[in-house]
Amino acid sequence: MKQQSGRSLIEVIGVMAIAGLMTVSALGVYNMLRKNQARTIADAELEQIAQDTKMLLEMRGSYEGVSVDYLIKAGALQSDAAPIGGDAWSVVSSADGKSFSINLVDLTTGECDYFATSKPKWATAILVNGFETGLTENCFDSDTNQISFIVE
Numbered sequence: 001m002k003q004q005s006g007r008s009l010i011e012v013i014g015v016m017a018i019a020g021l022m023t024v025s026a027l028g029v030y031n032m033l034r035k036n037q038a039r040t041i042a043d044a045e046l047e048q049i050a051q052d053t054k055m056l057l058e059m060r061g062s063y064e065g066v067s068v069d070y071l072i073k074a075g076a077l078q079s080d081a082a083p084i085g086g087d088a089w090s091v092v093s094s095a096d097g098k099s100f101s102i103n104l105v106d107l108t109t110g111e112c113d114y115f116a117t118s119k120p121k122w123a124t125a126i127l128v129n130g131f132e133t134g135l136t137e138n139c140f141d142s143d144t145n146q147i148s149f150i151v152e
Helices: 009-060 068-073 109-117
Strands: 090-093 100-107 125-128 145-151
Touching: 009 068, 009 100, 009 109, 009 145, 068 090, 100 109, 109 125, 109 145
Parallel strands: none
Antiparallel strands: 090 100, 100 145, 125 145
């Protein structure tokens, strides 16, 4: 009788299942790292926008008239592309002109949670969907969250 070598079908299926689980896990980790990197880059861009706006307008004593278009024309921004979230982002002055806000819209729940819990040093306050608490419980379970960074 001749002996046969090889693997049974059950063994092959088991190896394929383990390989599939490892691939799915690796993709999950990769996506998480990508999202964290995008948030970190956006955080750095927002800080730069705040610093450039302060430097540009602080000497005149008022932030009145500040906008994304104004910052582009003044050379403080290269384009009107949002650092993160939707394209309808804005930079606006307060009614008295003593502060301005950087408003991000169409943020995912994860992005909202990230910005609501990591208050940057350059922001005086954070509004999460219109509430000044800065708690993640104000984030919606959808991609319609809005964060406003108030800078004085």
